[in-house]
Amino acid sequence: MTIAIGNDHAGTDYKNAIVNHLKNKGITVINHGTDTNDSVDYPDFVHPVAKDVEINKAEFGIIICGSGNGANMTANKHRDIRSALCWNKEIVALARQHNNANILSIPARYTAQQQAIEMVDVFLSTAFEGGRHANRISKIPVC
Template structure:
């Protein structure tokens, strides 16, 4: 599976570990994140992830910043993007099952690296339930 990832300075160490985990599990990764811990502007690294998912050059995106909020807000400015800020396993699963989320936003300062990697696995392994949720997801987009 093709996964796009982006991060700011607060998510650099998590991004490195997540990329390795994804590659170890046979995924291909578009890395748009910074590789340094020097302060950067997160939108510069999040917009490319959202564009990859938007234009289908990646099936899913993973974004990491300190709170996850700014990255999540940035990604959700793009048409067809349903980015979900997740902080526990159940929220991750529900974001996929009920909302058909296509980008996972991880708050690096509020979850452990072990939790973040588990979130990635849950996100990629959980299918969208469809059914009544499909109608709701269709109502998210503005025309």
């Protein structure tokens, strides 16, 4: 499995912890995020993640910024991307089960680092339920 990850300055420490966690599980990670805490513009690091998922270079994406909102809005501008802003494991599970989310947006300023790692694990281990949810997803317009 290959995961693309991107972050702005608010998510650098989280990104590093998540990358280490994923690599320890044998997962390949494509790092598009900044490696410093110097202020940067999140779209510069989110668009490449969304593109990797869009063209199937990565199965899933993880994006991290302060609130998670800007990164999430940016990712969702891409065709066939269903990025979900999540702040706990229950929301993550529902985003995968009901919305077939393919990118997880994490709000670094509103989640603990260990919580974020647990959210990533739930995201990667939860399957889309399909059925009535697939019909609903088909009604989301593609730009």
